[in-house]
Structures are given as structure tokens and as C-alpha cells.
Amino acid sequence: MRSAPPARLLRGALTAVLALGLSATVLAQPSVAADGWDRCPDNAVCGFSQPEYQGDMIVIRKPMLSLGSWDNRIRSYVVKLSGYSSAVCLHPEPGLDPEGATHSYFSESLDESSHPELDRAVSSVDIGPEADDFCGSESRYPMLWDVVKKRPTTLPATGAFGDMDRDGHADVVSRNMVGQLWTTHAYTSPGRTVLVGGGWDTMTKLTRHGDFDGDLNEDVLARDKAGVLWLYPGNGKGWFKPRVKIGGGWNTMRDLAAAGDLTGDGKADLLASDSAGVLWTYPGNGKGWFGARKQIGGGWKSINELVGAGDMNSDKKADLVARDTAGKLWLYPGNGRGWFGARKLIGTGGWNGHKELAGLGDVTGDGRPDLVAHAWGSYVGEGHFLLRVYPGTADGRLQAPRDLAQVRSTHFVF
Ligand SMILES: [Ca+2]
Ligand SMILES: [Ca+2]
Ligand SMILES: [Ca+2]
Ligand SMILES: [Ca+2]
Numbered sequence: 151m152r153s154a155p156p157a158r159l160l161r162g163a164l165t166a167v168l169a170l171g172l173s174a175t176v177l178a179q180p181s182v183a184a185d186g187w188d189r190c191p192d193n194a195v196c197g198f199s200q201p202e203y204q205g206d207m208i209v210i211r212k213p214m215l216s217l218g219s220w221d222n223r224i225r226s227y228v229v230k231l232s233g234y235s236s237a238v239c240l241h242p243e244p245g246l247d248p249e250g251a252t253h254s255y256f257s258e259s260l261d262e263s264s265h266p267e268l269d270r271a272v273s274s275v276d277i278g279p280e281a282d283d284f285c286g287s288e289s290r291y292p293m294l295w296d297v298v299k300k301r302p303t304t305l306p307a308t309g310a311f312g313d314m315d316r317d318g319h320a321d322v323v324s325r326n327m328v329g330q331l332w333t334t335h336a337y338t339s340p341g342r343t344v345l346v347g348g349g350w351d352t353m354t355k356l357t358r359h360g361d362f363d364g365d366l367n368e369d370v371l372a373r374d375k376a377g378v379l380w381l382y383p384g385n386g387k388g389w390f391k392p393r394v395k396i397g398g399g400w401n402t403m404r405d406l407a408a409a410g411d412l413t414g415d416g417k418a419d420l421l422a423s424d425s426a427g428v429l430w431t432y433p434g435n436g437k438g439w440f441g442a443r444k445q446i447g448g449g450w451k452s453i454n455e456l457v458g459a460g461d462m463n464s465d466k467k468a469d470l471v472a473r474d475t476a477g478k479l480w481l482y483p484g485n486g487r488g489w490f491g492a493r494k495l496i497g498t499g500g501w502n503g504h505k506e507l508a509g510l511g512d513v514t515g516d517g518r519p520d521l522v523a524h525a526w527g528s529y530v531g532e533g534h535f536l537l538r539v540y541p542g543t544a545d546g547r548l549q550a551p552r553d554l555a556q557v558r559s560t561h562f563v564f
Contacts, residue, residue: 187228187257195231195238195277197224201260213276213328215348216244224272228257231277239276239285242267245348246274246284246328253285279533280327280558291332291343292324292537292555292563299515311360311410311460312511312519314368315388320511322537323358323370325350327560333388346389354401356564359408359458359509360418363394363438371408371420377401381438396439409458410468414486421458421470427451431488446489452476454502459509460519463546471509471521477502481546496547505535508564513554518542522554524563533559 186203190196197220199205208220217223221244229238241251252265260269276285300318301310312320314333322334329351334343350356355373362369367384372393374380379396400406403422412419417436422443423429429450432440455473462469463483470482470490479497482490501507504523513520521540537555540548557563 187230190228190230192230193232195275196228197272197275198226198228199223201225203228203257210275210277213246213274213278213281215246215274215328215330217273217275221273222270224260225269226258226260227254229255237277237279237282237285239281240268240272241274241276242271244273245330245345246276248284251276251285253281276328280560283533283558291326291334292322292557292561294322294334294555295553297539297552297554298513301512301515302517305517307366310511311358311368312509312513314384314386316367316386320513321388322510322555322563323356324557324561324563325353325356326558335388344388355403355406356562357406357408357420357458358564359410359460362408362418362434362436364436369438371396371406373400373403373406379406383438394438405454405456407456407458407470409456409470410460412468412484412486413488414467419468419488421446421456423450423453423456429453433488444488455507457507457509457521459521459542460511462519462542464518464544469546471496471507473497473501473507475502479548483546494546506562506564510539510564513539514541514552516541518544521548522563523551524557525551526559535559537563 189207195210197208203226236255238254239251241247243249252268260266298319314321315335324332330348331346331350332343333346352374353372354375356370358368358370360368362381363383367386369384370382372380372382377400378398379400381394381396382390385391402424404425405423407421409421410418412431413433417434419434420432420440422432427450428448429446430443431446432443435441452474453472454475457471459471460468462481467484467486469484472480472482477499478495479501480493481496482493485491503526505526506524508522509519510522511519520542523538525536525538534556536553537557538551539554540551543549
């Protein structure tokens with residue numbers, strides 16, 4: 151199964167994300183040096199500008215979505231990887247597009263190989279375990295099982311979130327190891343998965359919960375490495391309009407959680423816990439940014455995960471689910487005025503075994519929001535883990551989990 155998104159989607163989305171940096175070094179041929187492939191260092195893949203490992207050399211140590219000045223220039227190559235990570239996948243298209251990609255574990259001079267069509271035709275290179283799994287065939291997004299049900303249409307729109315394309319089904323957004331962001335429209339055929347674009351590995355936080363700018367399309371909030379918070383306004387089809395800068399200084403925050411309407415004005419708000427353990431509400435203004443923040447309280451240092459999971463206890467007020475360092479899970483019921491009532495224990499322990507927790511809205515189709523966990527204890531083959539959904543109950547508890555998707559261990563899903 152593969153899904154090559156239409157070029158039109160890529161162009162539109164790429165305007166909204168950062169340009170990709172090159173990650174390899176280019177070495178000129180030394181005047182006195184070992185000959186041929188001996189020039190290539192260990193734990194790398196090397197490309198040469200001439201057949202038989204001659205000419206200039208590019209040293210590749212991690213996947214490259216673009217080869218820059220080496221685009222369509224490689225004429226021979228050496229693979230000096232070992233073990234599970236020994237595969238290389240050579241792609242004639244940029245962005246690791248699987249079309250025409252060719253696998254190799256061995257050193258080859260392309261003009262003498264079984265695939266001479268790649269001579270001066272390689273535009274992106276994948277190396278490592280995922281090159282093994284995805285080369286020329288499958289694509290790079292979570293493989294969902296058929297458990298995502300449509301949210302009942304009879305329910306009011308209030309509190310609905312998690313649906314990127316407004317078809318009534320909660321969707322999965324994921325980032326892979328090379329920084330590509332994908333939206334998987336969970337219920338529809340695999341062909342509906344779209345590649346949003348690359349460059350998302352510059353983001354240190356990604357969170358979403360409904361609409362922040364008033365067009366009813368679900369949006370994504372992202373913090374970059376420099377501490378700038380960005381709004382990526384959803385277009386209702388699973389990708390984004392041009393992003394909007396909200397502001398800088400967000401690196402003081404340990405966690406961010408888009409949380410739905412906490413303040414009772416019908417506009418989605420953002421929760422943030424800072425490095426001093428203070429929890430803040432940033433009230434959304436419905437136009438894509440925020441009013442003056444309000445302090446909820448201190449003492450949140452023992453909380454290591456915030457999830458804006460929605461209205462878990464059916465009182466029409468958005469709630470917070472939080473995990474503490476002891477592995478307990480808590481429900482903080484929203485009071486609709488920007489803070490929370492007395493917390494309630496909803497998970498007695500072991501929740502730190504889940505690397506991430508996320509609220510994707512109603513996954514099971516009963517109208518109630520659920521909790522989704524990166525279940526790292528549940529490996530399904532090498533390099534994969536399970537994404538599990540814990541269905542919410544009417545009174546804010548969680549039911550036994552169901553498997554939702556198989557996910558690469560390098561994926562981040564939210
Ligand atoms: Ca959907
Ligand atoms: Ca929106
Ligand atoms: Ca609000
Ligand atoms: Ca509630």
C-alpha cells in the first residue's frame with residue numbers, strides 16, 4: 151500500500167513549513183588518499199560523482215529528503231552500514247517518494263548494476279531500519295485498524311474535535327523520523343492519507359484540539375526549537391493554510407495542551423505548564439491567538455503530561471487529563487471559568503509506560519471523547535509499537551483499551 155499525494159497538495163502545504171536543511175558533508179577527492187570505496191568512512195553511505203567510486207564524494211549518515219547540489223549526480227555508491235540498520239534505499243524522486251525507489255545492502259557502481267536507471271538519477275536517500283521497511287512500497291504513516299467510528303451527527307458541535315477533514319471521524323496526525331507530517335483519515339481507505347509536508351522535525355511540541363481561528367476547521371499549534379509558537383490553520387481537508395506566528399518565548403514551557411474551551415466563552419483555549427511548575431490558561435480569542443494568560447496554580451512539577459482530552463465527564467465543560475511522575479492518571483474537571491474542580495484518579499498506575507498521551511476526540515463513535523496512548527510496552531515487531539485507544543465513559547473514567555494502529559517507534563502521533 152502506498153499513497154503518493156498529488157503534487158498540488160505538497161506545493162500548498164510546503165509553503166507553510168520550513169525549508170529542509172541538508173544533513174551531509176561533501177568532501178572533495180583528496181590528493182593523496184585511499185582509492186575507491188576505502189575513502190568512505192564506516193557507518194555511512196557514500197555517493198561518488200564518477201563510476202567505480204571515483205570523483206567527489208558525499209557522505210550520508212541519515213535520511214536525506216533532498217540531495218541539494220548532489221541531486222541527480224551520484225554515479226556509484228558504497229554502503230558501510232552494519233546490522234539491522236544496514237539497508238539503503240535510493241529514490242529517483244525527492245522527499246523519499248516511493249515511486250521507483252530501489253533497495254540495496256551492497257556497494258555498487260550504478261553503471262554496472264542491475265538498476266542502471268538510477269545512474270545520475272538519485273534525488274533522495276533513506277538509510278537505516280525504515281529504509282528496510284518502506285523502500286519502494288509502503289509509505290510512512292501509521293497503519294490504522296478499522297476501529298475509528300463516526301461521531302453521531304445528532305450530537306451538538308460543541309466539544310467536537312479531532313476531525314481534520316470534517317467527515318465526522320477522528321483523524322490521526324503523525325510525524326515520521328524524517329520530519330514529514332501526515333494526516334490519516336482514519337475511517338476512509340488508506341488512499342486518503344495525505345502528506346502535509348516536511349520540516350516538522352524543527353517542532354518541539356505539537357498539539358491540537360478543535361478550531362482556534364473561527365473557521366470551524368481543526369488547527370494545529372506547534373512550538374519550534376527557537377521557542378516560537380505557530381498556528382497552522384486547518385483547511386478542513388487534512389492539511390493547512392499558511393501558518394501564523396503567535397509569538398516567542400514558549401521554550402519556558404514544559405508542556406502545552408490545546409484544550410478546548412476552558413473559560414466558557416465558546417472559544418478554544420491553550421494550557422501550558424512552565425518549568426517552575428505553574429499551570430497557565432491562555433484564553434483563545436477565536437481569531438487564532440490568545441488574550442492575557444491566567445495562572446491556574448503552582449505545584450504542577452509532578453505532572454509530566456497534559457492532555458486536552460475534551461469533556462470527559464459529560465457536563466459540557468472541557469476537562470484536563472494529566473499524568474504524574476508516579477504513573478497515575480488524573481481527571482481535572484473543568485469548571486467552565488478557566489480552572490478546575492477537585493481532581494479524580496482515573497488511572498491507578500503504570501501510565502508512564504506510555505510514552506505519549508493524546509486526545510483525538512471521539513475515536514469509538516459513541517459521542518464521548520477518548521484517550522489515545524503510545525503503548526510502548528506493546529511492541530508489534532521490531533521498531534513498532536501500538537497506538538491504543540482508551541474509550542471514555544459518561545462519568546469521566548476510561549474503559550479497557552483497544553488497539554488503534556501500528557506505529558513506527560520513530561513516529562510521533564497527536
Ligand atoms: Ca476525519
Ligand atoms: Ca481553524
Ligand atoms: Ca475559551
Ligand atoms: Ca467536563
